[in-house]
Amino acid sequence: MTVTDSSDTRKSNLELIGRDEVNDHVEIYSLIGAEEANKRHAVEDNCKAEFTWDYTKGARPKLDKLYEKAKGAQWNGRTDLPWETEVDQERLAHEIYKEGGKGNMANPDLTGTSLEKWGEKEWVRFNIEQQNWTLSQFMHGEQGALMCTAKIVETVPWIDAKYYAATQVVDEARHVEVFSRYLQEKCSGHYQVNGHLSLLLDDIIRDERWDMTYLGMQVMVEGLALAAFSFMHQLTPEPLLKKLLRYVMADEARHVAFGVLSLSEVYEQLSAPEIRERQEFAYEAAVRMRDRMAGQEVWDRLGISPTEAAKLAAQDPQRGEFSTVLFSKIVPNCKKLGLLDAADGWLRTKFTEMGVIAFEDYVDTTLEMDQASDGSPVMRDDL
Numbered sequence: 001m002t003v004t005d006s007s008d009t010r011k012s013n014l015e016l017i018g019r020d021e022v023n024d025h026v027e028i029y030s031l032i033g034a035e036e037a038n039k040r041h042a043v044e045d046n047c048k049a050e051f052t053w054d055y056t057k058g059a060r061p062k063l064d065k066l067y068e069k070a071k072g073a074q075w076n077g078r079t080d081l082p083w084e085t086e087v088d089q090e091r092l093a094h095e096i097y098k099e100g101g102k103g104n105m106a107n108p109d110l111t112g113t114s115l116e117k118w119g120e121k122e123w124v125r126f127n128i129e130q131q132n133w134t135l136s137q138f139m140h141g142e143q144g145a146l147m148c149t150a151k152i153v154e155t156v157p158w159i160d161a162k163y164y165a166a167t168q169v170v171d172e173a174r175h176v177e178v179f180s181r182y183l184q185e186k187c188s189g190h191y192q193v194n195g196h197l198s199l200l201l202d203d204i205i206r207d208e209r210w211d212m213t214y215l216g217m218q219v220m221v222e223g224l225a226l227a228a229f230s231f232m233h234q235l236t237p238e239p240l241l242k243k244l245l246r247y248v249m250a251d252e253a254r255h256v257a258f259g260v261l262s263l264s265e266v267y268e269q270l271s272a273p274e275i276r277e278r279q280e281f282a283y284e285a286a287v288r289m290r291d292r293m294a295g296q297e298v299w300d301r302l303g304i305s306p307t308e309a310a311k312l313a314a315q316d317p318q319r320g321e322f323s324t325v326l327f328s329k330i331v332p333n334c335k336k337l338g339l340l341d342a343a344d345g346w347l348r349t350k351f352t353e354m355g356v357i358a359f360e361d362y363v364d365t366t367l368e369m370d371q372a373s374d375g376s377p378v379m380r381d382d383l
């Protein structure tokens with residue numbers, strides 16, 4: 001039975017993302033992450049843990065294949081990376097500045113802002129802060145993945161998925177470990193979790209529907225992370241970080257594939273209203289992931305107000321292009337899951353408004369895997 005969509009059942013932007021206007025820069029820059037004094041953050045987990053008594057291994061062959069690949073692809077963050085490498089963060093920040101690099105900005109017009117007077121010293125500091133912030137957010141996102149994957153082990157009803165998710169728990173622990181160590185030993189400080197990222201992680205953990213963990217974490221957060229790691233991997237000349245990212249990316253590609261493979265089966269059986277809810281969640285996650293790229297905490301630490309940061313963003317038209325590239329994995333994966341065009345193409349319209357729809361025909365992650373035919377698009381041989 002086809003259930004027709006009714007636009008009045010749709011939640012508004014205010015209900016979904018907490019503001020009316022999706023591109024309201026002042027609102028986006030005003031949300032600055034805060035860390036609790038006791039260094040802990042508790043979130044209610046509303047999902048039911050589910051046992052299965054069907055132990056048939058390989059009932060889902062693609063998941064079984066991923067599990068077998070994951071077992072053979074484990075690495076040790078302590079012994080497989082050259083931690084003895086000397087890293088001079090300030091020198092690297094100088095080099096970035098000399099090549100015209102200005103943190104996360106592309107081609108900003110600084111007229112009428114306090115950055116107009118910035119010289120080499122200020123820009124080098126900005127580049128250093130930007131790196132500390134970026135790697136900190138990678139670390140916090142990895143902890144989110146660790147928690148979510150442990151949750152999937154509990155909640156997914158299939159034994160092949162429980163097995164695979166258990167390998168991902170170890171992967172994510174290793175990722176938190178290596179980003180944390182890099183920050184501690186090779187960088188000059190760390191940042192609290194970004195406000196937008198934190199809202200999304202909380203929503204994913206809180207949701208009572210087990211497939212939302214997959215959609216929020218494996219497809220959206222990890223899809224963006226894979227693109228962001230790949231971007232940093234291409235840009236950084238620092239050999240330890242390059243190798244660290246290469247190793248992490250090899251794992252992440254499996255993780256995104258795990259989400260898409262699992263959800264493809266679930267979504268075939270959902271009703272139209274249930275699919276609409278998944279579209280809305282995907283949209284919320286996409287907006288939060290895009291908004292987190294603004295680097296609010298860096299501006300705050302440098303004493304730049306949200307109003308001025310928003311003005312800078314508006315005067316940096318190419319910066320938006322950079323953020324959209326990070327959706328190159330998310331949009332095709334949403335398309336593969338049928339989320340773009342279901343319910344009168346609601347998510348297609350939303351992704352068009354966000355300027356990311358052009359990525360819909362990029363290769364999706366399961367296809368990349370098939371091409372590599374080894375469970376991962378990144379070859380272990382060239383690590």
Ligand SMILES: [Fe+2]
Pocket residue numbers: 142145171172175252
């Ligand atoms: Fe990870």
Ligand SMILES: [Fe+2]
Pocket residue numbers: 145172222251252255
């Ligand atoms: Fe992951």
